[in-house]
Amino acid sequence: MNTCINKIRELALELLDKKEVEKVIGFANGTIPLATSPIAITSKQDIEKLVFNSTCGLNLANYLRDQKGKIAVIAKGCDTRNIVTHIVENQIKRDQLFIIGVPCNGMIDQFKIAALFNDEIIEFSEDGDTLNIKSSLKEEKLYKKDYLRENCKVCMHKNPVIYDVLAMDLVEEQTLDNPYPDVDKIEAMDSDKKWQHFQDLTKNCIRCYACKNACPLCYCPTCFVDESSPQWVGKGQNKTDVNTFHYLRAFHCAGRCTDCGACVQACPMDINVRDFTRKLNKDSFEMFGWEAGLDITKRPPLDAYSPDDPDDFIK
Amino acid sequence: MKFITIDKKDWANGIGKSRKTYKLFGPVKDKNGFLIKSLEKDIMPEMDYPDSVMSAKSIIFPQTEKMLCTTLDESQEEHHIMKRVEMDNSPRAILGIRPYDAKAIQIVNLNFDTDDFRDPYWCDALNATTLIGLGINKPGPFDFSTSTGTGPFCEEGLDILMADLDDKYLAKILTDKGKAFMDVCEFEIKADEKESQALFDILRKEAEKNIKSHIDTDKLSEKTILELHDAPFWDDVAFSCINCGTCTFVCPTCWCFDIQDETKQKSSIRFRNWDTCMSSLFTRHATGHNPRATKTQRVRQRFMHKLKYFFDKYDQGIMCVGCGRCVKSCPVNIDIREVCNIMNTYKKQD
Numbered sequence: 001m002n003t004c005i006n007k008i009r010e011l012a013l014e015l016l017d018k019k020e021v022e023k024v025i026g027f028a029n030g031t032i033p034l035a036t037s038p039i040a041i042t043s044k045q046d047i048e049k050l051v052f053n054s055t056c057g058l059n060l061a062n063y064l065r066d067q068k069g070k071i072a073v074i075a076k077g078c079d080t081r082n083i084v085t086h087i088v089e090n091q092i093k094r095d096q097l098f099i100i101g102v103p104c105n106g107m108i109d110q111f112k113i114a115a116l117f118n119d120e121i122i123e124f125s126e127d128g129d130t131l132n133i134k135s136s137l138k139e140e141k142l143y144k145k146d147y148l149r150e151n152c153k154v155c156m157h158k159n160p161v162i163y164d165v166l167a168m169d170l171v172e173e174q175t176l177d178n179p180y181p182d183v184d185k186i187e188a189m190d191s192d193k194k195w196q197h198f199q200d201l202t203k204n205c206i207r208c209y210a211c212k213n214a215c216p217l218c219y220c221p222t223c224f225v226d227e228s229s230p231q232w233v234g235k236g237q238n239k240t241d242v243n244t245f246h247y248l249r250a251f252h253c254a255g256r257c258t259d260c261g262a263c264v265q266a267c268p269m270d271i272n273v274r275d276f277t278r279k280l281n282k283d284s285f286e287m288f289g290w291e292a293g294l295d296i297t298k299r300p301p302l303d304a305y306s307p308d309d310p311d312d313f314i315k
Numbered sequence: 316m317k318f319i320t321i322d323k324k325d326w327a328n329g330i331g332k333s334r335k336t337y338k339l340f341g342p343v344k345d346k347n348g349f350l351i352k353s354l355e356k357d358i359m360p361e362m363d364y365p366d367s368v369m370s371a372k373s374i375i376f377p378q379t380e381k382m383l384c385t386t387l388d389e390s391q392e393e394h395h396i397m398k399r400v401e402m403d404n405s406p407r408a409i410l411g412i413r414p415y416d417a418k419a420i421q422i423v424n425l426n427f428d429t430d431d432f433r434d435p436y437w438c439d440a441l442n443a444t445t446l447i448g449l450g451i452n453k454p455g456p457f458d459f460s461t462s463t464g465t466g467p468f469c470e471e472g473l474d475i476l477m478a479d480l481d482d483k484y485l486a487k488i489l490t491d492k493g494k495a496f497m498d499v500c501e502f503e504i505k506a507d508e509k510e511s512q513a514l515f516d517i518l519r520k521e522a523e524k525n526i527k528s529h530i531d532t533d534k535l536s537e538k539t540i541l542e543l544h545d546a547p548f549w550d551d552v553a554f555s556c557i558n559c560g561t562c563t564f565v566c567p568t569c570w571c572f573d574i575q576d577e578t579k580q581k582s583s584i585r586f587r588n589w590d591t592c593m594s595s596l597f598t599r600h601a602t603g604h605n606p607r608a609t610k611t612q613r614v615r616q617r618f619m620h621k622l623k624y625f626f627d628k629y630d631q632g633i634m635c636v637g638c639g640r641c642v643k644s645c646p647v648n649i650d651i652r653e654v655c656n657i658m659n660t661y662k663k664q665d
Binding site for chain 2: 035036037039111118120206209210213265266268269
């Protein structure tokens with residue numbers, strides 16, 4: 001996947017050179033190992049700053065709103081699904097975008113890798129499927145497949161679903177008999193256990209809102225947590241308030257979440273925010289045969305009426 | 316000043332004795348790394364820890380803190396009269412606090428304890444707290460504390476500074492509070508003052524040599540506030556920011572809070588929560604006008620406060636102790652070291 005960067009730079013250069021776009025939104029190298037940072041390139045001299053590797057786990061669809069002029073964006077499979085959602089939800093127009101699609105082999109889980117070391121990681125590089133990671137105390141060669149983020153492990157849309165050009169050949173999609181084993185596990189718990197699971201899940205939440213702010217779906221001008229009249233939820237560390245935030249945010253993403261994993265990656269406290277959204281994704285799939293962000297002509301299921309609705313009360 | 320030697324075999328026993336007098340806090344492993352937490356019952360601090368994700372500030376300045384309460388029951392004589400909530404300000408001690416976190420507490424104190432105002436919640440909690448620091452023999456790659464007026468063996472703000480000498484700790488008692496803590500632990504094997512200080516100096520120099528990360532702040536004072544405020548680089552600095560509160564919440568020197576009232580049936584509580592200048596709500600007026608409506612303005616505010624406004628107002632260096640927590644935790648890797656260097660080297664184009 002790191003070989004596609006030359007193609008990405010070549011395409012970006014051409015777009016800026018021909019003034020077809022005002023800027024190219026992609027990733028730049030971070031200042032610390034295992035980090036990349038979203039960047040907007042406007043000048044040809046900065047093209048070399050663009051990178052693409054297994055740490056580009058944030059969702060760049062989140063950076064497309066409120067931009068002026070035509071913009072190019074480097075987009076993985078999940079990013080393109082959120083671009084589709086943005087277009088369907090009138091957050092951006094298709095013709096404002098030039099999408100450089102990147103078929104994706106998955107992003108890596110920084111927390112899982114950090115947990116292998118007793119001290120800080122000081123070097124990271126990747127070579128095909130091998131990750132080379134070094135701390136002051138030891139060096140590890142890891143197989144990328146073993147350290148993929150959980151959402152990437154169950155991803156069935158690695159390839160961009162909408163694009164103007166591809167930065168590399170399409171990759172083979174995986175088919176899974178059961179894409180939701182994690183949800184099944186929680187569903188099988190009795191209600192006390194379930195309750196405890198979600199209590200424990202949010203135990204360290206500091207309400208920094210990195211999860212919602214990293215999420216391309218969370219574009220409400222004022223989030224319900226910030227409303228003051230009425231005030232829907234308390235703002236402190238009261239457990240009920242903390243959980244209310246997570247539950248309601250998840251429900252607002254029902255039928256819209258692409259399971260891109262940006263929320264989990266952004267969380268500084270390593271909370272598996274996907275435990276909230278995944279059940280809703282599963283329900284959307286089982287009840288409506290729906291996966292978000294695949295079709296630019298269809299509105300999300302909770303936003304549309306269909307005579308085939310599985311619930312009777314609506315008919 | 317006095318030095319005490321503590322054999323690590325006696326450590327747990329002495330700490331156990333202190334529990335009769337002190338509520339203890341210290342580094343404990345949690346799922347995403349270490350956190351400074353209450354050490355209940357037999358839990359011992361894991362002293363040899365890479366830095367904690369959150370700083371120790373929450374022990375003195377909790378994220379959510381009750382301030383005042385009252386009853387709304389009009390049959391009660393003092394209904395609707397706000398009174399201070401009773402706090403547990405019995406002695407507490409933070410074990411193994413990083414020296415730069417103690418320095419950070421001194422910085423926050425500049426805001427909460429002034430000639431004009433004294434924040435009783437902060438001041439009382441700080442008075443009740445004994446800070447037992449552990450020098451950092453092997454500073455991590457994010458540590459740039461030597462550039463910020465502190466460092467791995469900085470004594471400022473601490474009551475005791477300990478050095479880890481493999482099989483024992485060497486403790487330098489810096490205040491009466493520190494002495495009182497050592498006394499209840501019954502740690503009393505005195506060490507030679509001159510030799511111990513020489514050893515501390517060696518350890519400090521070794522540790523400081525291992526810090527590879529630096530920032531320059533020497534030219535910040537030469538520039539006017541408006542020069543930096545109006546500089547052209549802020550949009551680029553802010554582009555990737557998602558305006559979450561991570562940087563401000565993990566920061567040991569961020570002191571801003573928001574006040575909220577909550578009522579339940581007839582009781583009412585006023586409390587404060589950490590606030591973050593990254594949130595648009597932070598500055599939104601009741602009219603709806605927002606003087607910092609864009610993310611660029613908010614990102615600029617954070618760095619200007621830390622690296623310029625504070626610097627100019629207090630003349631005590633920058634409002635950053637170089638712990639590197641924000642660098643490590645920022646979801647989009649906005650790096651205060653880079654921003655500081657951009658600000659420091661910036662020259663206005665005529």
